[in-house]
C-alpha cells in the first residue's frame with residue numbers, strides 16, 4: 001500500500017504546479033488527533049488486503065468519464081448536489097467547471113444557485129442548538145449538517161447492542177426542519193469509542209461489533225441520511241501534519257482485522273443501503289504530503305478491488321496541529337482522487353491562527369483559494385466548516401492546537417455571530433470572484 005513509482009512521479013509533477021511547505025506546522029506531538037489509539041499491540045496488522053472482497057455495485061464508476069456536462073438545476077433549494085454532475089473529468093474528455101450564481105445573500109444560496117449546486121455545511125453541536133443566534137446563523141448560511149459529536153460510537157452505542165438516539169435525532173430533525181441535508185459522522189473510528197468497544201479482541205468479536213453498529217445506526221437513520229463517513233482517520237504519520245512514515249493506525253479494528261476492516265465496513269454499509277454515498281474521511285491529507293500519497297494508494301486499491309466507496313472527505317483542518325495546504329496544492333490533490341471516479345469534499349474546514357503559525361493574511365488567502373479549489377470542480381460535492389463561531393471551536397481547548405486558552409479565530413463568525421473577513425473571502429470564492 002505504499003506509494004508506487006507512478007504516484008511519486010505524479011506527485012513530483014504536481015509539485016511543479018504548486019506544493020505548500022506543510023512542514024511548518026511543527027505541532028506534531030502531544031494532543032493531536034493521533035493521541036488516542038486502540039488497545040493491544042500491532043501484531044495483527046500484517047494482513048494484506050489484496051483480493052478477497054466482493055465486487056458489489058457501488059456506482060463509483062470508472063475514471064474514464066469526462067463528458068463533462070454540468071446539467072445541475074441551479075434553482076433547487078435543498079441543494080442536493082449529488083444528482084447534478086456527470087463526467088469525472090478523467091482521462092477521456094474536457095474538464096467541467098462549476099458555474100457560480102449570479103447573486104446570493106448567503107453561503108447556502110451561493111451553493112444552491114451554483115451550477116451544479118454545491119452543499120455548504122457546518123458541524124453542529126447539540127449545545128449550540130440551545131442558542132438562538134447560533135441556530136439562526138447555522139440555518140441561514142448552511143444547507144448541510146454534520147453532527148460534531150452526537151453520532152459517534154460512544155454517543156450512539158454506549159453499551160453493547162444498546163443504542164441511544166436522542167441527541168443525534170435532535171440534530172437530524174432540526175436540520176431537516178431547516179431544509180438541510182445531513183451526513184452521518186462517523187461509523188468506524190478509533191476515537192470516541194466506548195470502553196467496551198475498545199476492549200474487544202479477536203477478529204470474530206470485532207467484526208460482529210462493526211456489523212451490529214453499522215446496521216443499527218444506518219437502519220435507524222435510513223429515511224433521513226443517505227451519506228455516511230464510513231471509516232474515519234485510519235492512517236497515521238509520525239507527525240499530525242501528515243509527514244513521515246505513513247502507515248495504518250493501530251486501533252481495535254486494525255489490530256483484530258488488519259487493513260481489511262476498511263473493506264468490511266464499506267461492504268456492510270453498502271448491504272445496509274444500496275443507494276447511500278459512502279465516504280472515507282481523514283485529516284492532513286489536504287496537502288501533497290506523505291499521508292495524502294498513502295491514502296491515495298489505499299483508496300485506489302479499494303476502487304480497483306470493487307469496494308463500494310463513493311468518495312473521500314478532506315477534513316481541511318489547516319494550521320496546528322495539522323497540515324497547511326495552499327490552493328494549488330489542494331486542487332492537484334482533489335483532482336487525483338476525483339480521477340479515480342470518486343466524489344471529493346471538504347469535510348471539516350477551519351484555519352487555526354493560534355501561535356501565529358498561520359498569519360491573518362495567510363488565513364484569508366487559504367480560505368479563498370482552498371474553497372475555490374473545491375468549488376470549481378463539479379466532483380467536489382460539499383464544503384463543510386467545523387463549527388459556526390470561533391468561541392465554540394474544538395481548537396480552543398485542544399493542546400496540540402497551541403491556543404493556550406485563547407480563541408483559535410479559525411471560523412467565519414465571531415462570538416457575537418457577526419461575519420468576519422474570512423466569511424467574505426469564502427463568499428468571494430463561491431461567487432467566482
Ligand code: 9MR
Pocket residue numbers: 033148149191192232283315348394
Ligand atoms: O470537534 C470534535 C470535538 O468536540 C471532540 O472533542 C473531538 C474528539 O476527538 O472530535 C472533534 O471532531 C473531530 C472529528 O470528529 C473528526 N476529525 C477531527 C475533528 C477535530 O478533532
